[in-house]
Amino acid sequence: MLREELTKKTVQALITTVESIVKTHNIDQLAKLLSEDINIKINIKNNGNNQTMKITKSQYLSMLKQGWEMCENYTYKISDINITIKNGLAYVTSKLEETMICNNQQINSTSYEKSIIKLIDNKLKVTEITASMKL
Structure with missing residues (x-):
């Protein structure tokens, strides 16, 4: 079994994967990256x-x-990414910008997220997300 590592490089790759998955609306692939007991x-x-x-x-x-x-x-964009690895956990802060049209009305949102990522069964998983959003 291939074992992933918890490094800034692998966490950045996971973030890039999440961004790609969200842009293509692939809910099943996104689910695989979240721990079952995610907060x-x-x-x-x-x-x-x-x-x-x-x-x-x-x-x-x-x-x-x-x-x-x-x-x-x-549209979905992740920016201002900061990754800190400590005690077997990756702490990530980032800025998310989303726009969409719902019921003929444009919606713009900006959120600032704090996430925790760790290795679970040799795979990187997001275990916690705290988002502060402005609509």
Whole structure:
């Protein structure tokens, strides 16, 4: 069995893979990169209102799939990536920019994410995502 390593280079490759998968809306491939017990927390600011959601892997994938199906002209860009490896974990911070048209209305969002990646069964998996998003 091929064993992946937890290095800045392999984590950067995983991030590039995630970006490609999201752009092609391949929900099944994305699911393979998330740990089964992933912790996902989304903080949303919209017109002065703050909302926090804690969701499961299946809820997260369902939300993404539904959004992709309802909207068109979807763009996704990851930038400002910072990777720190410590105690067998990769801590990643990044900026995500998304645009899409839903119900004839353009939606632009910028989120700042903190993720944790680790080796699980010799594969790199995302184990935690905390996103702070502005709509």
